[in-house]
Amino acid sequence: MKTKTLVFTNNKGGSGKSTTCANVAYSLNEQGCRVLAIDTDMQMNLTLSFFEEERVMEFNEGENNLYKGVLRSGNLEDCIFETGYRGLDIIPSSILMSGIEEVLYKRGGSREILKGLLKSTVDSGKYDFILIDAPPTLGLWVRNILNAADGVVIPVEASPWGLFGLANMIDYVNEASKDNKKLKICGIVVTKVDVRKNYFHQTEELLSDMEDIRVFKSFIRVDSSIEWAQDNSMPVGAYKKNSRSAKEYRELAMELRAAI
Numbered sequence: 194m195k196t197k198t199l200v201f202t203n204n205k206g207g208s209g210k211s212t213t214c215a216n217v218a219y220s221l222n223e224q225g226c227r228v229l230a231i232d233t234d235m236q237m238n239l240t241l242s243f244f245e246e247e248r249v250m251e252f253n254e255g256e257n258n259l260y261k262g263v264l265r266s267g268n269l270e271d272c273i274f275e276t277g278y279r280g281l282d283i284i285p286s287s288i289l290m291s292g293i294e295e296v297l298y299k300r301g302g303s304r305e306i307l308k309g310l311l312k313s314t315v316d317s318g319k320y321d322f323i324l325i326d327a328p329p330t331l332g333l334w335v336r337n338i339l340n341a342a343d344g345v346v347i348p349v350e351a352s353p354w355g356l357f358g359l360a361n362m363i364d365y366v367n368e369a370s371k372d373n374k375k376l377k378i379c380g381i382v383v384t385k386v387d388v389r390k391n392y393f394h395q396t397e398e399l400l401s402d403m404e405d406i407r408v409f410k411s412f413i414r415v416d417s418s419i420e421w422a423q424d425n426s427m428p429v430g431a432y433k434k435n436s437r438s439a440k441e442y443r444e445l446a447m448e449l450r451a452a453i
């Protein structure tokens with residue numbers, strides 16, 4: 194299978210991008226896929242999903258994080274680390290990623306830098322999936338991320354403000370698909386669902402009005418196991434294999450594989 198690069202993006206903060214990216218990466222790996230997860234956000238939450246804080250700070254201060262990889266140019270092979278789960282690797286981020294927009298503007302505002310940096314990794318066929326956790330913005334960096342991707346997964350929080358700005362976000366992806374013809378929206382995944390609250394049904398109803406965009410049947414419920422797992426720097430499937438959310442992420446990963 195050719196490497197598929199998927200980005201988890203939504204400019205709405207806290208919608209579940211990093212949590213979904215980390216746990217789908219783990220589930221795909223559990224299902225036998227070779228996965229590279231890439232943390233593109235200065236918050237380093239994807240990196241924190243797999244490593245304890247001390248190690249994360251080493252990545253942050255070291256030479257082999259994504260930010261330093263972008264500065265060096267060439268490729269990102271030096272920035273790939275094993276997570277400890279066989280066949281699941283990561284490119285860690287750095288807090289310095291806060292300056293990435295400036296770096297890109299100084300390079301003439303290129304939208305293709307990340308794509309170029311990933312080319313040899315994609316072409317090597319070493320991974321079935323490259324999963325990119327995007328920051329909650331819509332700037333030039335996110336445009337670079339979209340230009341490096343084949344598909345977009347949009348995590349949406351089942352909350353009163355969860356859908357605010359979604360149309361704008363989708364317009365942005367459509368705009369990016371003018372540069373990157375292969376880019377498509379794989380679907381929307383509803384996260385942090387509390388089935389006892391009305392928001393979920395409201396969210397489902399509003400999303401069902403959106404033509405041409407798949408809403409994944411699998412959704413992710415609010416589950417404290419997820420937070421406990423994150424506190425232990427682990428995906429929930431590794432922390433609590435039989436938890437409800439571990440099962441939900443497995444189902445989402447299967448649905449995602451069928452959708453691309």
Ligand SMILES: Nc1ncnc2c1ncn2[C@@H]1O[C@H](COP(=O)(O)OP(=O)(O)OP(=O)(O)O)[C@@H](O)[C@H]1O
Nearest residue numbers: 205206207208209210211212329385414415416419
């Ligand atoms: N299903 C869930 N159940 C309980 N808590 C969750 C769930 N999903 C995510 N969270 C929590 O919600 C918060 C936001 O999630 P996450 O960091 O994945 O969102 P994000 O979209 O990546 O945020 P940002 O926009 O800041 O990058 C985190 O504290 C996470 O622990």
Ligand SMILES: [Mg+2]
Nearest residue numbers: 210211234238
């Ligand atoms: Mg995040």
